[in-house]
Amino acid sequence: MNASRTRTLLWPAALVCSLALASGCSGSGSGAKADATTTQAAVPAAANDLQDDYLKVIKDVLPSVVQIQASNDLGSGVVYDDQGHIVTNAHVVGDEKTFRVTTANSEEELSAKLVYSYPEQDLAVIKLDRVPDALKPAEFGDSSKIEVGQIVLAMGSPLGLFSSVTQGIVSATGRTVTEGQSDGGTGATIGNMVQTSAAINPGNSGGALVNLDGEVIGIPTLAATDPGLGDSAAPGIGFAIPSSMVKTVADQIIKDGKVTDSGRAALGITARTVVDDDYQAAGVAVVEVKEGGAADKAGIRPRDIITRLGDTDITTITSLSEALAAQQPGDRTTVTYTRDGSEKTVDVTLGEQ
Incomplete structure (x- = not known):
C-alpha cells in the first residue's frame, strides 16, 4: 500500500456516545418504572466515565508532545527521557541539523x-540544548499488546495547530506501507505499522498515538492516499510506527549515536525495476551484489531478474521492499529469478539492512 507522509494531524473531534435502551421489557407497575429509571441513569454515567478517561489521558500525555520547527517545515515530537531527547520522524527533520522546539x-x-x-x-x-525543569517524558507501552478496536488518541500539531487531540480506534495491525517521496517522505518501506482511524494530517508526523492507559503505542507517520481523490489523504486511514520499534531504534541512537541493529531483513543487493514488452513492471533487475551478503551467498548475480520472494510475486522495487519488510534477518526463504531466459529458484538466508 502506498501512503503519503503526515505533517498535519487531528482536527479536534467531539466524542458522541449514544446508547439505545431495549424495548419490550417484562414487568409492570413501580418495579418496571424503577428498572427503566436505573437503566437510563446508567447512560450518562457511562459517558461521563469515558470522558473522564479521555481527560485524564490528555492531561497526563499532552505535556510530553512537542512541536518541532525546522527552517521550512513543521512537525511533532515526543519527549523520550529526562535528558532532553525527543523522538520524531526522519521526514520531519529532513536534512536539518538544528531545530526550534515548543513544549505544551x-x-x-x-x-x-x-x-x-x-x-x-x-x-x-x-x-534539547537546555532541558527545562517541567519537561515530562512520555511513557511508551508494549505495542505487541495492541488490539484491533482499541480506543486511541492522536496528539500533535496538525497544520500548525499546536497540542491538538483527535480520537479513533486501532483499525488493524501488522500493515506494511511505503512512503512517497514526492511530498517529502523518505521513501521508506515500513513493516508492522499500526493502522488507525484517528485523524492523521500534515504536522502530526512524529507525535503520539496513545491508549487509554496513557501509554504511547505508536508514532503517527503516514496517511493513506486515494488516487480517486487526486491522491489526497483518505479519511480515517492513518498509520503509526509501533512503540516497540520506536524504543528499539531510539535506544540505539541515544546509546551509540546511530542504529547498530536495524532488525530489517535484506538481500544485500542494489536493484531497479524492469518492464516487459508492454511497458508493465515485470521484476527487479540486480545491479550490484554486496560481497558476503544474502544474495551473494545464494549465488544471485548482477543482471539476474528477481520475480518472486517466498510466496510473493515481485514486480517492482517497492514490492520487493514490502516483501522484505515482512521478514526478519536470519529468516530462510526462496528467491525466484531469471538468468539468460531461464528461471531459477534458490534458498536464501536473509541478512540485515
Whole structure:
C-alpha cells in the first residue's frame, strides 16, 4: 500500500456516545418504572466515565508532545527521557541539523540539535540544548499488546495547530506501507505499522498515538492516499510506527549515536525495476551484489531478474521492499529469478539492512 507522509494531524473531534435502551421489557407497575429509571441513569454515567478517561489521558500525555520547527517545515515530537531527547520522524527533520522546539506548557522556543536520523525506518532523535525543569517524558507501552478496536488518541500539531487531540480506534495491525517521496517522505518501506482511524494530517508526523492507559503505542507517520481523490489523504486511514520499534531504534541512537541493529531483513543487493514488452513492471533487475551478503551467498548475480520472494510475486522495487519488510534477518526463504531466459529458484538466508 502506498501512503503519503503526515505533517498535519487531528482536527479536534467531539466524542458522541449514544446508547439505545431495549424495548419490550417484562414487568409492570413501580418495579418496571424503577428498572427503566436505573437503566437510563446508567447512560450518562457511562459517558461521563469515558470522558473522564479521555481527560485524564490528555492531561497526563499532552505535556510530553512537542512541536518541532525546522527552517521550512513543521512537525511533532515526543519527549523520550529526562535528558532532553525527543523522538520524531526522519521526514520531519529532513536534512536539518538544528531545530526550534515548543513544549505544551510553555510558549518559549527551545533550541535542539539532531542526534541521528534513520530514514530507513523514518525515525529520528533530536536533543534539547537546555532541558527545562517541567519537561515530562512520555511513557511508551508494549505495542505487541495492541488490539484491533482499541480506543486511541492522536496528539500533535496538525497544520500548525499546536497540542491538538483527535480520537479513533486501532483499525488493524501488522500493515506494511511505503512512503512517497514526492511530498517529502523518505521513501521508506515500513513493516508492522499500526493502522488507525484517528485523524492523521500534515504536522502530526512524529507525535503520539496513545491508549487509554496513557501509554504511547505508536508514532503517527503516514496517511493513506486515494488516487480517486487526486491522491489526497483518505479519511480515517492513518498509520503509526509501533512503540516497540520506536524504543528499539531510539535506544540505539541515544546509546551509540546511530542504529547498530536495524532488525530489517535484506538481500544485500542494489536493484531497479524492469518492464516487459508492454511497458508493465515485470521484476527487479540486480545491479550490484554486496560481497558476503544474502544474495551473494545464494549465488544471485548482477543482471539476474528477481520475480518472486517466498510466496510473493515481485514486480517492482517497492514490492520487493514490502516483501522484505515482512521478514526478519536470519529468516530462510526462496528467491525466484531469471538468468539468460531461464528461471531459477534458490534458498536464501536473509541478512540485515
